[in-house]
Amino acid sequence: MVPLNYFLVLSAVLFAIGTAGVFLRRNLITVLLSVEIMLNAVNLTFVAVGRYLGTVDGQIIVFFVMTVAAAEAAVGLALVISLFRHRETLSPDAFTALKW
Protein backbone atom coordinates (compact mmCIF):
# COMPACT_ATOMS: atom_id res chain seq x y z
CA MET A 1 0.00 0.00 0.00
CA VAL A 2 1.29 3.44 -0.92
CA PRO A 3 2.20 5.49 2.18
CA LEU A 4 0.00 8.47 2.97
CA ASN A 5 2.95 10.87 2.75
CA TYR A 6 3.32 10.24 -0.98
CA PHE A 7 -0.18 11.50 -1.65
CA LEU A 8 0.21 14.49 0.67
CA VAL A 9 3.48 15.51 -0.99
CA LEU A 10 1.96 15.18 -4.46
CA SER A 11 -1.02 17.23 -3.37
CA ALA A 12 1.24 19.96 -1.91
CA VAL A 13 3.21 20.12 -5.16
CA LEU A 14 0.03 20.39 -7.23
CA PHE A 15 -1.31 23.11 -4.94
CA ALA A 16 1.93 25.09 -5.30
CA ILE A 17 1.74 24.76 -9.09
CA GLY A 18 -1.82 26.09 -9.02
CA THR A 19 -0.77 29.00 -6.82
CA ALA A 20 2.08 29.82 -9.19
CA GLY A 21 -0.41 29.83 -12.07
CA VAL A 22 -2.69 32.26 -10.26
CA PHE A 23 0.25 34.55 -9.51
CA LEU A 24 2.08 34.34 -12.81
CA ARG A 25 -0.47 34.20 -15.58
CA ARG A 26 -1.99 37.23 -17.26
CA ASN A 27 -5.00 35.48 -18.70
CA LEU A 28 -8.23 35.22 -16.73
CA ILE A 29 -9.12 31.79 -18.17
CA THR A 30 -5.75 30.34 -17.18
CA VAL A 31 -6.14 31.85 -13.72
CA LEU A 32 -9.46 30.02 -13.37
CA LEU A 33 -7.81 26.80 -14.61
CA SER A 34 -5.12 27.24 -11.93
CA VAL A 35 -7.83 27.58 -9.31
CA GLU A 36 -9.19 24.24 -10.54
CA ILE A 37 -5.72 22.70 -10.10
CA MET A 38 -5.67 23.94 -6.49
CA LEU A 39 -9.15 22.55 -5.83
CA ASN A 40 -8.07 19.18 -7.20
CA ALA A 41 -4.95 19.14 -5.04
CA VAL A 42 -7.17 19.62 -2.00
CA ASN A 43 -9.52 16.89 -3.25
CA LEU A 44 -6.60 14.48 -3.45
CA THR A 45 -5.72 15.25 0.17
CA PHE A 46 -9.31 14.67 1.27
CA VAL A 47 -9.56 11.30 -0.46
CA ALA A 48 -6.13 10.14 0.75
CA VAL A 49 -6.71 11.12 4.39
CA GLY A 50 -10.23 9.67 4.31
CA ARG A 51 -8.81 6.42 3.00
CA TYR A 52 -6.17 6.23 5.70
CA LEU A 53 -8.67 7.10 8.44
CA GLY A 54 -11.00 4.42 7.15
CA THR A 55 -13.98 6.71 6.70
CA VAL A 56 -16.07 7.68 3.71
CA ASP A 57 -16.33 11.35 4.73
CA GLY A 58 -13.34 12.43 2.65
CA GLN A 59 -15.05 11.36 -0.55
CA ILE A 60 -18.26 13.11 0.47
CA ILE A 61 -16.38 16.37 1.00
CA VAL A 62 -14.84 15.87 -2.44
CA PHE A 63 -18.37 15.55 -3.81
CA PHE A 64 -19.27 18.93 -2.32
CA VAL A 65 -16.00 20.50 -3.49
CA MET A 66 -16.81 19.36 -7.03
CA THR A 67 -20.23 21.00 -6.75
CA VAL A 68 -18.68 24.24 -5.57
CA ALA A 69 -16.10 24.03 -8.35
CA ALA A 70 -18.87 23.67 -10.92
CA ALA A 71 -20.67 26.70 -9.50
CA GLU A 72 -17.43 28.66 -9.38
CA ALA A 73 -16.60 27.77 -12.98
CA ALA A 74 -20.07 28.79 -14.20
CA VAL A 75 -20.10 32.15 -12.42
CA GLY A 76 -16.40 32.83 -13.10
CA LEU A 77 -16.71 32.11 -16.80
CA ALA A 78 -19.85 34.24 -17.03
CA LEU A 79 -17.87 37.05 -15.42
CA VAL A 80 -15.02 36.50 -17.89
CA ILE A 81 -17.43 36.69 -20.82
CA SER A 82 -19.02 39.87 -19.56
CA LEU A 83 -15.61 41.46 -18.81
CA PHE A 84 -14.39 40.52 -22.28
CA ARG A 85 -17.44 42.22 -23.78
CA HIS A 86 -16.54 45.45 -22.00
CA ARG A 87 -12.79 45.61 -22.58
CA GLU A 88 -11.98 43.17 -25.42
CA THR A 89 -9.12 41.72 -23.38
CA LEU A 90 -8.55 38.93 -20.88
CA SER A 91 -5.62 40.48 -19.04
CA PRO A 92 -6.38 40.98 -15.35
CA ASP A 93 -4.35 44.21 -15.45
CA ALA A 94 -7.05 45.80 -17.62
CA PHE A 95 -9.74 45.57 -14.96
CA THR A 96 -8.77 48.15 -12.36
CA ALA A 97 -12.09 49.95 -11.85
CA LEU A 98 -12.20 48.92 -8.19
CA LYS A 99 -8.62 49.99 -7.53
CA TRP A 100 -8.01 53.29 -5.75
Added chain:
Amino acid sequence: MDVIAFYVFGAIAIAASLGVVGQRNPMHSVMLLISSFGALAGLYVILDAPFTAVTQIIIYAGAIMVLFLFVVMLLNVPREEPAPASLAGMLGPRAIKAAAVLSVVMGAELLYAVLSIAQSFFSAGHAGSVSSVANIGQALFTKHAFAFEVTSILILVSMVGAVVLAQKEHR
Protein backbone atom coordinates in the same frame (compact mmCIF):
# COMPACT_ATOMS: atom_id res chain seq x y z
CA MET B 1 2.46 -2.39 -8.11
CA ASP B 2 0.49 0.38 -6.42
CA VAL B 3 3.65 2.41 -5.91
CA ILE B 4 4.55 2.17 -9.60
CA ALA B 5 1.05 3.24 -10.58
CA PHE B 6 1.27 6.10 -8.08
CA TYR B 7 4.53 7.33 -9.61
CA VAL B 8 3.15 7.11 -13.15
CA PHE B 9 -0.10 8.93 -12.37
CA GLY B 10 1.63 11.46 -10.14
CA ALA B 11 4.19 12.27 -12.82
CA ILE B 12 1.43 12.71 -15.39
CA ALA B 13 -0.53 14.97 -13.03
CA ILE B 14 2.47 17.17 -12.19
CA ALA B 15 3.68 17.40 -15.78
CA ALA B 16 0.22 18.24 -17.09
CA SER B 17 -0.33 20.86 -14.38
CA LEU B 18 3.02 22.46 -15.16
CA GLY B 19 1.95 22.49 -18.80
CA VAL B 20 -1.31 24.22 -17.88
CA VAL B 21 0.60 26.99 -16.14
CA GLY B 22 3.32 27.19 -18.80
CA GLN B 23 1.18 27.13 -21.95
CA ARG B 24 0.52 30.35 -23.82
CA ASN B 25 -2.52 28.96 -25.62
CA PRO B 26 -5.60 28.58 -23.37
CA MET B 27 -6.91 25.74 -25.55
CA HIS B 28 -3.81 23.64 -24.87
CA SER B 29 -4.06 24.54 -21.18
CA VAL B 30 -7.59 23.15 -21.01
CA MET B 31 -6.56 19.95 -22.81
CA LEU B 32 -3.60 19.44 -20.47
CA LEU B 33 -5.82 20.04 -17.45
CA ILE B 34 -8.17 17.31 -18.68
CA SER B 35 -5.25 14.85 -18.83
CA SER B 36 -4.22 15.97 -15.34
CA PHE B 37 -7.74 15.18 -14.12
CA GLY B 38 -7.50 11.77 -15.77
CA ALA B 39 -4.30 11.06 -13.84
CA LEU B 40 -5.98 12.20 -10.61
CA ALA B 41 -8.83 9.78 -11.32
CA GLY B 42 -6.22 7.04 -11.55
CA LEU B 43 -4.86 8.10 -8.18
CA TYR B 44 -8.38 7.89 -6.72
CA VAL B 45 -8.62 4.32 -8.00
CA ILE B 46 -5.34 3.54 -6.20
CA LEU B 47 -6.89 5.07 -3.08
CA ASP B 48 -9.82 2.65 -3.30
CA ALA B 49 -12.27 5.39 -4.26
CA PRO B 50 -13.74 4.27 -7.59
CA PHE B 51 -16.89 6.37 -7.21
CA THR B 52 -14.85 9.54 -6.78
CA ALA B 53 -12.68 8.57 -9.75
CA VAL B 54 -15.73 8.15 -11.99
CA THR B 55 -17.21 11.40 -10.68
CA GLN B 56 -13.91 13.12 -11.40
CA ILE B 57 -13.99 11.96 -15.01
CA ILE B 58 -17.67 12.67 -15.61
CA ILE B 59 -18.12 15.96 -13.76
CA TYR B 60 -14.67 17.54 -13.95
CA ALA B 61 -13.30 16.34 -17.25
CA GLY B 62 -16.70 15.94 -18.84
CA ALA B 63 -18.75 18.90 -17.68
CA ILE B 64 -16.61 21.64 -16.15
CA MET B 65 -13.78 21.41 -18.68
CA VAL B 66 -16.26 21.39 -21.57
CA LEU B 67 -17.65 24.62 -20.13
CA PHE B 68 -14.11 26.05 -20.14
CA LEU B 69 -13.59 24.84 -23.70
CA PHE B 70 -16.80 26.50 -24.84
CA VAL B 71 -15.72 29.80 -23.31
CA VAL B 72 -12.22 29.57 -24.82
CA MET B 73 -13.71 28.94 -28.25
CA LEU B 74 -16.37 31.61 -27.75
CA LEU B 75 -13.89 34.33 -26.81
CA ASN B 76 -11.36 33.17 -29.41
CA VAL B 77 -8.25 34.71 -27.83
CA PRO B 78 -5.57 32.23 -28.84
CA ARG B 79 -2.58 34.07 -27.37
CA GLU B 80 -2.00 35.73 -24.10
CA GLU B 81 -1.47 39.44 -24.59
CA PRO B 82 1.83 40.86 -23.40
CA ALA B 83 1.73 43.28 -20.53
CA PRO B 84 1.69 46.96 -21.44
CA ALA B 85 5.16 48.37 -21.96
CA SER B 86 5.05 50.83 -19.09
CA LEU B 87 3.88 48.19 -16.64
CA ALA B 88 6.31 45.58 -17.99
CA GLY B 89 9.25 47.92 -17.78
CA MET B 90 8.59 49.15 -14.29
CA LEU B 91 7.06 46.28 -12.44
CA GLY B 92 6.40 43.30 -14.70
CA PRO B 93 9.48 41.05 -14.51
CA ARG B 94 10.24 41.89 -10.90
CA ALA B 95 6.67 41.20 -9.84
CA ILE B 96 6.71 37.94 -11.77
CA LYS B 97 9.95 36.91 -10.10
CA ALA B 98 8.54 37.77 -6.70
CA ALA B 99 5.40 35.76 -7.48
CA ALA B 100 7.46 32.75 -8.56
CA VAL B 101 9.57 32.93 -5.40
CA LEU B 102 6.45 33.28 -3.25
CA SER B 103 4.79 30.23 -4.76
CA VAL B 104 7.96 28.16 -4.34
CA VAL B 105 8.16 29.27 -0.70
CA MET B 106 4.55 28.31 -0.19
CA GLY B 107 5.18 24.90 -1.76
CA ALA B 108 8.12 24.37 0.62
CA GLU B 109 5.97 25.38 3.59
CA LEU B 110 3.24 22.96 2.52
CA LEU B 111 5.78 20.14 2.14
CA TYR B 112 7.19 20.88 5.59
CA ALA B 113 3.70 20.90 7.13
CA VAL B 114 2.73 17.68 5.37
CA LEU B 115 5.88 15.83 6.32
CA SER B 116 5.63 16.83 9.99
CA ILE B 117 2.17 15.28 10.45
CA ALA B 118 2.28 12.46 12.95
CA GLN B 119 1.87 9.35 10.83
CA SER B 120 0.73 7.25 13.76
CA PHE B 121 -2.53 9.20 13.67
CA PHE B 122 -3.42 7.50 10.42
CA SER B 123 -3.43 3.76 10.76
CA ALA B 124 -4.02 1.99 7.51
CA GLY B 125 -5.06 -1.11 9.41
CA HIS B 126 -8.80 -0.51 9.57
CA ALA B 127 -9.00 0.92 6.08
CA GLY B 128 -11.02 -1.85 4.55
CA SER B 129 -13.39 -1.45 1.64
CA VAL B 130 -15.48 1.27 3.28
CA SER B 131 -15.80 3.28 0.11
CA SER B 132 -18.46 1.33 -1.73
CA VAL B 133 -21.10 3.37 -3.51
CA ALA B 134 -23.69 2.12 -1.03
CA ASN B 135 -21.70 3.48 1.89
CA ILE B 136 -21.18 6.82 0.19
CA GLY B 137 -24.87 7.13 -0.66
CA GLN B 138 -25.95 6.20 2.83
CA ALA B 139 -23.64 8.76 4.46
CA LEU B 140 -24.59 11.40 1.90
CA PHE B 141 -28.34 11.07 2.41
CA THR B 142 -28.37 10.59 6.17
CA LYS B 143 -25.41 12.25 7.88
CA HIS B 144 -24.87 14.96 5.30
CA ALA B 145 -28.44 15.36 4.07
CA PHE B 146 -28.66 19.03 5.02
CA ALA B 147 -25.45 19.93 3.19
CA PHE B 148 -26.70 17.97 0.20
CA GLU B 149 -29.93 19.96 0.08
CA VAL B 150 -28.10 23.27 0.53
CA THR B 151 -25.95 22.29 -2.45
CA SER B 152 -29.03 22.38 -4.66
CA ILE B 153 -29.68 25.99 -3.59
CA LEU B 154 -26.05 26.82 -4.36
CA ILE B 155 -26.36 25.38 -7.84
CA LEU B 156 -29.62 27.21 -8.45
CA VAL B 157 -28.08 30.53 -7.35
CA SER B 158 -24.97 30.04 -9.47
CA MET B 159 -27.10 29.06 -12.48
CA VAL B 160 -29.18 32.22 -12.20
CA GLY B 161 -26.03 34.25 -11.56
CA ALA B 162 -24.27 32.88 -14.62
CA VAL B 163 -27.28 33.59 -16.84
CA VAL B 164 -27.65 37.14 -15.50
CA LEU B 165 -23.93 37.91 -15.75
CA ALA B 166 -23.42 36.54 -19.24
CA GLN B 167 -26.52 37.93 -20.90
CA LYS B 168 -26.30 40.89 -23.24
CA GLU B 169 -27.12 44.19 -21.61
CA HIS B 170 -30.34 45.85 -22.65
CA ARG B 171 -30.08 49.53 -22.03
